[in-house]
Amino acid sequence: MEDTPTADTTAARPARVRPSEATLRRLERASGSLATQAVARMDEELSWFRAMPADQRSWVTLVAQAGIASLVEWCRNPGRPPRLTGEVFGAAPRELARAVPLKQTVDLIKVTVEVVEARVTQVAEPGEAEPLRLAVLQFSREVAFATAHVYASFAENRGAWDARLEALVVDALVRGDRSEELPGRAAALGWATTGPVLVLVGAAPSAERDSRAGVRRAARSLRSEVLVGVHADKLVVVLGGVDGLGAVAERVCREFGPGPIVVGPQVDSLARAAESAAAALAGLRAAAAWPDAPRPVDAEALLPERALDGDPVARTELAERVARPLEAAGGEVLDTVRAVLAHGGNLEGTARALFVHPNTVRYRLKRATELTGCSITDPRGAWTLQLALALTRLEGSRSLWH
Template sequence: MENVKNDGDIREETTERLEQAMGSLGTAATASMEERLPWFRAMSAEYRSWVGLVAQAGIAGFVEWFKHEEKIRPAIAGEVFGTAPRELMRAVRLQQTVEIVRVVIDVVEAQVNKLAAPGGETQLREAILRYTREVAFGAAQVYARAAETRGAWDARLEALIVDALLRGEVDESLHSWAAALGWASTSVAVMAGHTPDDEPEAIIDDIRIASRRARVDVLAGVQGSRLIIIVGGVEDDPLAAAKPFTSKFGAGPVVVGPRVEDLYAATGSARAALAGLQAVAGWPDAPRPVLAGALLAERALDGDDDARAFLVEEVYEPLRDAGAPLLDTLTTYLEQGSSLEATARLLFVHPNTVRYRLRRVTELTGYVPADGRAAFTLRIALVLGRFMSRPANL
């Protein structure tokens, strides 16, 4: 009477066939990926080699799992990817991992009739389906954990960059950190305001969503009651670049620092924005957002050395160097309540001469004396300049 093999004997014989075919299956899987997956062909030779090892590890995991009658835990994607460097997890997306699994399974399924012992074809096909399902679920879990870990690390790195910029500790590592977060922008402006009531993580997430919609690079950090946003890709108008993010701040003013060329110079923009946020209380009707440069007078009165230096060097000194008539005309005009006629009478000149000199003031400083805010800033600049010009022994 002929012996009839039971399922255990069939599984054992199929396992032997699988073990003998592992090398050829791995080679066939790599060749199939080369043919079917354009992104695999576009990879470097080193990465293709690593992906090939991943495919072979997946086949070896299946054979081991099948050998033990599917009682052990399958070699899910986390263990399979353990054969490759960590960088490969960034280079190969989840969808591409699924495609790798599909190619490997197709290669194995195409040879089921050769690989399975007689009568074990159905058994092998069902095992392949179960293994595929387990690997797919496992891959999703691995990528989810990787994304969570990467998100936590990125958040810490982002906070370090913002903190370093605020403290002025800028070196080569700063750009390396920013590049690791995908930062590719040059022109930069820094925004400062108060933190909303949401959790810091939720605030940063909202800012990231807004940055993707605006298609600009952003780094953000919550520091106690302050929210700092560094915006990249700023063109001529920092206020326009800041507009998509103004609503992410809490109640109160939002101050935008000047546009600077890159992250190395962003410390200056951040310093101006923070000084403006401190001094904006002196201008209750300030717009939201407001440029830090529009708050130079308030910042100077609040003790900001950068603002004082700017007003002296860029406003007072050009007027002083232009000659006494220009400086005297501006001083008299401001003291006479912006009256052309009164200024002309006191200086014994025609009102048109006063008009000409005031236009020269605007050309030299950028401030229009007839404008109330500009007149205030010019007055502060004159006072500071005179302080700087007084004799040292007084």
């Protein structure tokens, strides 16, 4: 059975002897030289410290001196924990945490404590070296716990700030903001690429799933830069930094909720990402008109539906890519396309109506496909051609009335 201490044994146990006020005053006076010695030893033993900029090294000297001053206050009031933020790190815990990782900070504390321990006999009043040494060891333990807390708080605050900044960047893209500040804000989040960028949008998954974390893991597994935001019920993802962004988009799509996912056109930089976002959002609004669309689907593949939904950019692109090339090719090609559309794709009927051989019809349709990228023998291509020509004629008739 374990022995239980009695009143006599408790009374016999010596009380902890604190350093006297005279010793603490001597420690205060020596704090400057102790901090200088500690930094000199850091320079000898820590190669990464030698590589630090001069301003950061001098700041570490001040922190070491403030730490010794905090030791003195702690010895006078041993019941309270060290106040690292106000007394030791001063007004810049964020700057310290950015410049020096937690592991390196522990190394700095260790060196400082060892230097103070080595000078205990010189600093303490006669007969008080041991109490001062014990106080230094206990204080170093308290500092270790408090330092970990400071870094944890910094990481938590930094995470909340990054999340807010990321939300602001994504929201700006959704609103069509082409501000030159966007790349700078993204750089603050770690976005380093200046290469191609694309935006994809779709339904956000259920609230139970952490969509942002899943998207980030998926994108970074393929070495892609990524920004993620939830705008209303839509998940908006910005990808960049690698070749083959289409493959990254395919992988990231698994993290979306049910329904269509639209991929905006690839642009050359984050400064133009709002263009990709606008096309993707317009495509998502119009995607319901194409129930059998692939998932994901390019915003450009949805040009007909977007045009019907009133997207002026889609109407202009249909005119530039489809209608005007046919008009520029000459009447025969354009008339043949219209005739085939009017005859429901029947090439023989079209040939009879135009008084030409069916092979002539085929040749002209091949030429139309080369000019527009739309094959009239494909239902989707025929739909795109028919809509583009109809919208162009409408625009032309309106211009005659104005």
